[in-house]
Amino acid sequence: MSKSAILLGASGAVGSEVLKLLLADTRYDTIKLFSRSKSDVSNPKLEEHVIDLFRLSDYKAVFTADEVYCCIGTTKAQTPDKDTYYKIDYGIPVVAAQLAKENGIKTYIVISAIGADAESGIFYNRTKGEMQDAVLNENxxxxxxxxxSLIVAKRKDKRIMEKAAQGFMWLLNPLLFGNAAKYKSISADSIAKAMLWLANNSYQNTIVSSDKIKEISRK
Known part of the structure; x- marks a missing residue:
């Protein structure tokens, strides 16, 4: 039986890879995008909803599918205002989880980040941690x-510091093993592959660390 999926963040590094996989996957016949602008993708499976994502709850009637893939996220450079940052990295994923619960969607896959911790003194880590807790509270x-960990991808926008970090991690990755393996950088397509696998297979752990994401992506 064909399935339907909702994708948030389709224009991002991971979201764009998830979209490619969903469109190519014969298990899915409908892919709903909720985004601020129309994509440049043309496919009969695609159903696009161009909306104000801060008002996602207004679209409950069309927020229906078998699965939700939430790839929403921003950076300090892109969104220096902390209030706006919080609305994006916490607000949108949490509202999406709430709508999934209200509409009987059973599968919810979301990207957080290594170091996420609701008790952290670092704003970014704390925001991701609070988002995780709120999503899990939807049960x-x-x-x-x-x-x-650090996501490696070809991006449209120039991120000088991120490029430098990727170069450093390329040198450091071979030295990270055992418990430190989760700190290795990871490609956007590996994350996307893992998301689809998790949605379509049984996996015991709710929280999936970066090293486990890479393992799953190879399945």
């Missing part, structure tokens, strides 16, 4: 929260 039947 959806199948929830997976991915915590990738």
């Amino acid at each position: 959806l039947p199948k929830t997976h929260i991915l915590q990738p």
Whole structure:
């Protein structure tokens, strides 16, 4: 039986990879995008909803599917205002989880980050941690929260510091093993592959560390 999926953050590094996989996957016949602008993708499976994502709850009637993939996220450079940052990284994923619960969507896969901790003194880590806790409080039947390390991807926008970090991690990765393996950088397509696998297979852990994401992506 064909399935439907909702994708948030389709224009981002991971979201764009998830979209490619969903469109190519014969298990899915409808992919709903909720975004601020129309994509440049044309496909009969695609159903686009161009909306104000801060008002996602207004679209409950069309927020229906079998699965939700939430790849929403921003950076300090892109969103220096902390209030706006919080609305994006906490507010949108949490509202999406609430709508999933209200509309009987059983599967919710969301990207968080390594170091996420609601008790952290670091704003970014605390925001991600609070988002995780709020999503888990919805008690959806199948929830997976991915915590990738530094994400390696070809991006449209120039991120000088991120490029420098990627170069440093390329040198450091071979030295990270055992418990430190989760700190290795990871590609956007690996995260996307893991998200689809988790949605379609049984996996015990709700929180998925970066090293486990990489393992799953190879399945």
